[in-house]
Amino acid sequence: MQVTVTEAARRKQIVDAAIEVIADLGYAKTSFARIVERAGLSSTRLISYHFADKNDLMMAVLITSVGTLDELLDARLEGRTGRAEMLRAYIEVRVELLRTHAKHLRAITEVADNHRAEDGSAMFAPLLTDFRVGRMERQLRQGQREGVFAEFDPAVMANTISSAIEGAARSGLPLDGYGRELADLFDRATRSAQ
Amino acid sequence: MQVTVTEAARRKQIVDAAIEVIADLGYAKTSFARIVERAGLSSTRLISYHFADKNDLMMAVLITSVGTLDELLDARLEGRTGRAEMLRAYIEVRVELLRTHAKHLRAITEVADNHRAEDGSAMFAPLLTDFRVGRMERQLRQGQREGVFAEFDPAVMANTISSAIEGAARSGLPLDGYGRELADLFDRATRSAQ
Amino acid sequence: MQVTVTEAARRKQIVDAAIEVIADLGYAKTSFARIVERAGLSSTRLISYHFADKNDLMMAVLITSVGTLDELLDARLEGRTGRAEMLRAYIEVRVELLRTHAKHLRAITEVADNHRAEDGSAMFAPLLTDFRVGRMERQLRQGQREGVFAEFDPAVMANTISSAIEGAARSGLPLDGYGRELADLFDRATRSAQ
Amino acid sequence: MQVTVTEAARRKQIVDAAIEVIADLGYAKTSFARIVERAGLSSTRLISYHFADKNDLMMAVLITSVGTLDELLDARLEGRTGRAEMLRAYIEVRVELLRTHAKHLRAITEVADNHRAEDGSAMFAPLLTDFRVGRMERQLRQGQREGVFAEFDPAVMANTISSAIEGAARSGLPLDGYGRELADLFDRATRSAQ
């Protein structure tokens, strides 16, 4: 009479609960016990059954969260033409995600920042580089070639834009208008002099 | 009640070791045992003797780190005239600190981001607002009044600048030239049109 | 959620060991380590696995002990008729329990008296009121209505009888004859003048 | 500039604080740390300085408390004539002490019941026998010889009376009228038939 679900569904259930717990309590206070509570499962054993270890679960959290947001980002940015317009749209959409998908974004940051190997070295941070800056850096380089953007280091600019957006979440400032403000800011910072 | 010389020295020794461990292993992997190892002390009991609890120790870590950096910042920025020059100097000095005081800065971030109350709420993050943006926001507002800076939301701008600097540490990009690049970027972003 | 046979057996094993330790060493000297020794278990971890915390274990100790004794009491008092006879029987049986179930009784007293909340307030004492005086107080009231017993405060009398019995354990006096002596005493103290 | 006090005064200060803590938190939750807080002292070191060890302190607590109450009892019972009157007075005064000297009485019970040797054996309980029953038992025996009291085991009766009084504290019942009620009860229980 037990409700059984497929492997995939169970994994999703666990990952979703993990995302919530990480977002709410932070990585350091997240444990199998807390996740199991949130998911309404019977024992932590179920997590160990579906995931090789904590590392495996965190990887799944990251892949799920980044995948979800990447898809959304793609959908929202589709059909934009013009580098400057695209940059503006990118910034505004990502700030919007801060409101609609705060938990996913928090989870990504928490895991990327805090999940470490035994020696303290970050494990996932490198994997996030593409999500954080890759897409944008390519746009910036292309725009420079086209003369739309001024001369600047595209790697630094891309990283700065991403940091600025993530910083919005931490600032505690109201988010409405924040996207436009940031878009204006980076428009001035990137625009070709002419 | 009296703070003796020995007491102060011991506390400093422990706090310094804590800063190192936090910077190296991250907050989540930091424990009294690791700190005691690093400091070369005999047992964790000594930490409990000098600090009421973990919270107390983390507070000391934060106060020490922020205090040290604030002093340095003051010293380095003294005598600057002109809002634009001051902004540029601030950015460059803070990026420089990323190299000379990486551990203090990492410790601040780790503790502020990860040290939480039982319910997951951040405990120290609010206290850092002044260190992160207060000083700068005041400069920006003043500069706007003087017509040196363009119209923009000073709170958003201050937060963006701070996030950009902190983002530099996380980027993995080489730091030489990073400060100048950022200074240029925010010069363009803030400069009055005229 | 389901309580299995093994689970129940293990819990019983732990609770029984706890009762013994509490009876022998007293509440203040009782620890998970002592209980584990007595039960012949491998580590205190096993206790934490089966009981949420110390409070949970102590509650189980109390419920088990009181339950056991209550059943015995019921069995031994069944079929008594007449209030005075019942009172006499109750006292004699309870004094008898002091010899046959000394550990259970000691455990009850130790836990009820000493297990406290953080602020020092008793946690279980109120729960024991029924075991200690409830049954008897009802008998006394009924006997007064029937005119078998004299006028006196039934709450005070019930409490006095229970205290007298418990005091027998602490007195160090030989218990044989103690029950009869007490029964006589309270017979005189309760009997209707007529 | 430090306020220094004499040995005797300091010991008294510590013992008084200990009595309060024991009465409030119970023996099990009493520690040097809690006593030091209550007394407003600087460190537990001060206790170790004035008392050889915990045992020594507890002994002092007991001697002080019992001494104080014994004196009071003597003063209040002085000049009573007649065994029956004396018994009644004794009970009423001791119940009265429950209100005026609740902390001393609680401390006595807590220490006597809970302070144990390493092997769990009570250390002080025997010493309290005289305070609890000695005085009264002598009165009862004498009264029996004089024919004022009926035949009963004076040791059991004395222990029952003491337990009844101590039970009043634990009952949670209102204490006004409790002394008279108990006095009446034991008057009936002891009175010679004639």
Place this chain on the structure above:
DNA sequence: CATGAATGAGCATTCATTCAT
């Protein structure tokens, strides 16, 4: 697809006590 039972290692914290002034 899932579970029950158990575990070794680690956690921060508290205990009374001691050494050296």
Place this chain on the structure above:
DNA sequence: AATGAATGAATGCTCATTCAT
């Protein structure tokens, strides 16, 4: 008459993980 500094042992509890079904 007192104190500052330190300590070894113990406390209850949580961690992710594993064995055996």
